[in-house]
Amino acid sequence: MDVAAQWAGGALTIDLGAIAANYRQLTRTLTQNGAKTLCAAAIKADAYGLGASRVAPVLEQAGCRHFFVAHLSEGAALRSIISRDIPIFVLHGPPPGTSEDLLEAGLTPVLNSPEQLEEWQTLARKRERRLPAAIQLDSGMARFGLTAETITALADNPDSYAGIDPMLVMSHLACADTPESPANIAQLEAFRRLSALLPEAPRSLSASSGIFLGPDWHFDLVRPGAALYGISPTPGQPNPMTPVVRLQARVIQTRTIPEGQSVGYGALFTAHRPTRVALLGIGYGDGFHRSTSNRGRAVLPSHPDVHLPIIGRVSMDSLAIDITDLGEIPVPPGTSLDLIGPHNTLEDAADAAATIGYEILTDLGGRYHRSYVSYQPA
Numbered sequence: 001m002d003v004a005a006q007w008a009g010g011a012l013t014i015d016l017g018a019i020a021a022n023y024r025q026l027t028r029t030l031t032q033n034g035a036k037t038l039c040a041a042a043i044k045a046d047a048y049g050l051g052a053s054r055v056a057p058v059l060e061q062a063g064c065r066h067f068f069v070a071h072l073s074e075g076a077a078l079r080s081i082i083s084r085d086i087p088i089f090v091l092h093g094p095p096p097g098t099s100e101d102l103l104e105a106g107l108t109p110v111l112n113s114p115e116q117l118e119e120w121q122t123l124a125r126k127r128e129r130r131l132p133a134a135i136q137l138d139s140g141m142a143r144f145g146l147t148a149e150t151i152t153a154l155a156d157n158p159d160s161y162a163g164i165d166p167m168l169v170m171s172h173l174a175c176a177d178t179p180e181s182p183a184n185i186a187q188l189e190a191f192r193r194l195s196a197l198l199p200e201a202p203r204s205l206s207a208s209s210g211i212f213l214g215p216d217w218h219f220d221l222v223r224p225g226a227a228l229y230g231i232s233p234t235p236g237q238p239n240p241m242t243p244v245v246r247l248q249a250r251v252i253q254t255r256t257i258p259e260g261q262s263v264g265y266g267a268l269f270t271a272h273r274p275t276r277v278a279l280l281g282i283g284y285g286d287g288f289h290r291s292t293s294n295r296g297r298a299v300l301p302s303h304p305d306v307h308l309p310i311i312g313r314v315s316m317d318s319l320a321i322d323i324t325d326l327g328e329i330p331v332p333p334g335t336s337l338d339l340i341g342p343h344n345t346l347e348d349a350a351d352a353a354a355t356i357g358y359e360i361l362t363d364l365g366g367r368y369h370r371s372y373v374s375y376q377p378a
């Protein structure tokens, strides 16, 4: 932690080299046995809260040649950051009446519905040329994409996709993080069947977890986000990815409270022994979830085996930690504790908050002091 980090309540360190390493690791997995699957990157929601303007160039340098965002606004912000010839796909497609804007912004829509298809075709007629787009089909998740009925109906008419230059035919898996779910095979089969009725184009089905279902799920291109950012794509098993995020906070003050004394709003925690309490200056105002009240833990990096539970309610700007089990080890003001780190992982933090790593990252607030471990291209 550098000095400026002390001015903030918490310090977030984002390891860009780890993101590049994760990208290369996925690429190796995908090209085993001579396969040619390409690895795109999902950088929606500001690269899952980590800062798309810092993350995207690193991924481009690592070899990524396809990017996905959710919104037109996210794509427009990214267009000047990555090379012009690299497509940025807008997952939600053009909002009604914005096709011209999307095209002018140098973005490629994912067309999800007959209305979006029609809107893009109208613009193609006006411009008197074919316009690039990805076409999404719904293979069973009932979220985005053309339905089986629509695709079957459109398949009868050779002009159904006139004006579209199909860059990608894609779908998305609902249960990829649960390998034993029969939904995975069902969606795989639906994707094969329905994509054969769409214009010829490279095919893409899987995001992070789908990559780990095996080569049948890889097709021509995969679209990981989570795994790049160190979120485990294989919940319940060891995380194959390199951690990217470390969250630290410094102790503001400590006190020893007697047995029977309660701590914090709502007196949610009551000491059952004389208890040494340390206050940290982060809270739900930093996106540190209030659901971790009386759950979750911190770690003193020099003593990673000592459990330091969060006690009482997480306040807006602070939370309390029980440091009793550190015994005689001094914890002066300014001591840095890990809330997410090598010994308490993102998955641990997510479990404590009754959520998933994705939500922990996307909720990381703007108040933390952010530092990036820079990426040295090999």
Ligand SMILES: *Cc1c(COP(=O)(O)O)cnc(C)c1O
Pocket (backbone or CB within 6 Å): 042, 044, 091, 172, 206, 207, 208, 209, 223, 224, 225, 226, 227
């Ligand atoms: C978010 C998203 C991804 C990336 O998913 P991860 O699980 O983070 O790898 C890929 N494709 C679509 C359609 C998405 O919405």
